[in-house]
């Protein structure tokens with residue numbers, strides 16, 4: 001039996017039962033107490049009594065109707081809406097919206113149901129986005145692996161056909177095959193790292209790092225490598241005093257290397273110039289890495305940290321890449337509690353900025369002392 005029918009029947013019973021009881025009691029009272037019957041009463045009394053009876057029935061009916069509709073609106077209606085919503089979800093439709101206001105338990109149940117629908121919708125959207133990105137990734141991997149593989153195949157065929165007759169030629173072929181294999185290995189390493197980072201499987205090894213020393217060493221190493229590529233690197237430490245950060249030295253090196261490798265890859269000037277700067281930014285240390293490369297157009301700039309995003313000119317150029325580098329960089333910086341962004345002028349150059357929070361001994365000590373005190377109080 002439907003809930004609606006049950007409620008109507010309950011209220012009919014509420015009206016009929018007292019009436020029936022009243023009728024039976026009057027009959028019994030008349031019989032055993034020898035009271036006069038209604039027809040024996042004065043007509044004026046008869047009139048008053050029948051009016052009272054009609055009034056009682058009317059009040060009972062109106063109360064029953066009002067209570068039924070109140071209960072119908074606050075129980076049956078929201079349950080019916082909830083049932084419709086559940087069926088929609090069962091059929092895979094998450095695009096509706098369940099609007100039930102009120103503060104009773106059923107309204108709260110509907111509001112929780114709506115929150116669940118919104119969460120499911122988000123998860124579904126994330127999954128669609130993830131699947132789309134995976135498809136792009138697979139097509140990028142196939143494309144990026146196909147180029148070196150074709151070359152390796154070609155050179156091997158050359159060796160088998162005896163084209164590499166002289167020892168010099170043979171060495172050249174083998175070198176090329178080796179280089180192509182290294183390219184493939186690099187791509188696969190990047191993809192493995194990317195998938196680890198994406199699923200939070202990178203175990204960070206956080207330690208206290210002295211910013212000045214760390215970046216000075218970085219700059220020294222990089223300057224040598226960049227010099228061999230004809231790029232000049234200037235390092236400026238504009239920090240007013242010694243600062244420390246809590247970070248993973250290895251992963252931060254990956255950040256710097258990825259940014260620098262982009263500067264090298266997208267360098268289009270004869271004399272490449274790069275600078276690595278450290279500045280104070282309130283409670284943060286700001287690191288800036290600037291190049292005088294080809295720059296990034298304003299329409300591409302907001303997206304360069306997105307996974308697999310490459311500007312049209314990069315995609316069409318011979319420079320390899322999957323558009324993963326900067327998304328890894330962003331993830332690492334954000335996992336350090338920092339922020340990263342880029343400024344660029346097409347044709348002039350690009351600057352990547354990132355900030356990392358300074359380690360403040362006093363605050364940390366106070367924090368530790370407070371938690372010690374708290375622990376002692378708990379102990380007592």
Ligand SMILES: Nc1ncnc2c1ncn2[C@@H]1O[C@H](COP(=O)(O)OP(=O)(O)OP(=O)(O)O)[C@@H](O)[C@H]1O
Nearest residue numbers: 262263266304310311314321322323324325326350
């Ligand atoms: N210094 C830069 N100068 C010019 N363009 C840049 C620079 N850094 C990044 N870009 C642009 O941003 C895009 C995204 O960079 P990202 O490092 O994520 O990918 P990628 O270098 O193309 O590939 P990968 O790093 O995976 O090998 C690049 O394709 C390029 O178009």
Ligand SMILES: [Mg+2]
Nearest residue numbers: 262321325326
């Ligand atoms: Mg890159």
